[in-house]
Every structure is written in structure tokens, then in C-alpha cells.
């Protein structure tokens with residue numbers, strides 16, 4: 001008997017918005033009327049039931065070649081009981097390393113059948129105007145590919161009734177998660193304490209001190225750079241020599257990859 005999909009869940013973590021764009025473009029391509037979104041960037045996942053006729057699309061950015069641990073924390077306890085899912089890693093044009101494999105293994109542990117996977121490129125969180133890394137991505141081409149991927153997922157699911165374990169690249173043991181350096185973005189003299197950075201931060205690492213100055217809790221900061229990208233005055237900066245390294249070594253355009 002062929003699989004029938006009556007509802008789609010999009011679950012994504014996306015501090016700087018590129019994973020959200022990819023998730024929504026895939027959702028468009030799936031062409032299902034009943035589509036739920038759970039944005040787990042600042043809140044926990046709110047989708048708890050995964051019926052047999054549902055498809056869940058998990059989209060996460062890649063941090064250090066892995067899925068950021070906050071993605072799994074925000075997901076909470078899930079038990080899919082054999083429902084289908086699609087996994088997507090969005091990375092900043094360097095590489096996704098073991099992120100797709102990690103996402104696949106974690107979703108299988110939660111009882112999902114993984115029907116398809118993809119990697120897409122998003123503007124690197126550390127990209128700067130004078131040192132762009134994948135600037136402006138996902139672009140029109142990426143989003144068309146994402147929409148087309150959505151269509152192809154549906155084609156596979158309805159035409160292949162019983163699929164085996166999906167291959168995705170990656171190594172186990174996964175790339176080691178390096179301890180975070182004691183650094184964080186800072187607010188410069190153009191800061192007018194408007195608070196946009198505070199509300200953009202997924203981990204509540206930014207606050208106003210008694211004098212009304214923006215301050216950042218380095219221990220809570222994940223370096224996601226949502227605060228840098230949201231600041232309308234360019235007053236929030238994260239200056240790291242790593243941006244130049246990325247710019248020098250990973251400027252050549254990489255393209256999305258698909259696994260069915």
C-alpha cells in the first residue's frame with residue numbers, strides 16, 4: 001500500500017532566518033493544505049503528535065559541523081512511532097560535516113522513518129559586508145531547489161511504499177564539539193539601546209544594565225549572531241578572525257545536496 005500524507009509539520013531552529021526560509025520553501029513544494037509550523041528558535045516545540053499520515057520536516061543550522069545542542073533541547077521528548085520525516089541541514093558554505101548524520105540518527109532514535117535529507121547553504125552567521133561568506137543565501141536558485149525538493153519528497157513517499165534506511169554522509173564518532181571561547185558580540189557607540197538585539201536572542205543572553213547599556217552574558221551566548229543581523233544601526237558586531245579565514249577559504253559557491 002502506498003503512503004498518504006495528509007499533514008505536514010515544519011520544525012526549525014533559525015536565529016538568523018536562513019533555515020526558516022529553506023523550511024518554508026520546502027513546505028511550499030510539498031503542496032499540502034494542512035501545514036503546521038513550529039519555530040523552536042526562541043520557544044520549545046509545540047507539535048507533539050505525529051500521526052502515520054503526517055510528514056515532519058526538521059531544519060537546523062550547522063554549528064561546528066554538528067547540530068547545535070539547543071535544537072534537540074527545544075524539541076523536547078518526541079515519540080514518532082514510525083511516522084515519516086525529512087531532515088535538512090543549513091550551513092554557511094564551509095561544510096556540514098556530521099550534522100546530517102547526527103540529525104538522522106537522532107530522529108531515528110525518536111521513532112521517525114527518515115524519507116529524505118538535504119543540505120542547503122545559508123549566509124554565514126559570521127559573514128560581514130567587507131568579508132561576505134555566502135552573503136544573500138539562500139538566494140532565488142536555492143529557494144527554487146528547496147521547493148523542488150519538497151515536490152520530489154512527496155513523489156518518493158507516494159510511489160515508494162516501503163523504503164529502507166537512508167544514506168547520508170558523515171562520520172561517527174561525530175566531530176568533537178569544541179568548548180565555546182569566552183567571546184560574544186558587543187554593542188558599539190552607535191547603539192541606541194532600542195532592545196531589538198535583546199528580543200532577537202534565542203538564549204536570553206542580552207539585557208540592559210542599570211545604566212541602560214546593553215550587556216551580554218558570555219556564558220549564555222551561542223554566537224548565533226541574530227543580534228548582529230537584526231541591529232538596524234550596525235551597532236552590534238562580532239569581530240572574529242574566523243570570518244577572514246572563512247572568506248579566504250570558503251568563498252567558492254557550494255550547492256545544495258539531496259538524498260533520497
Ligand SMILES: Cc1cc2nc3c(=O)[nH]c(=O)nc-3n(C[C@H](O)[C@H](O)[C@H](O)COP(=O)(O)O)c2cc1C
Pocket residue numbers: 013014015016017018019020060061062063064065066090091092093094095096121122123124125126222223224225
Ligand atoms: C557558532 C556557529 C558555528 C557555525 N558552524 C558552521 C560550520 O561548521 N559550517 C558551516 O558551513 N557553517 C557554520 N555556521 C554557519 C551557519 O550554519 C549558517 O550561517 C546558517 O545559515 C545559519 O542558520 P540560521 O540563519 O537559520 O540561523 C556556523 C554558525 C555559527 C553561529
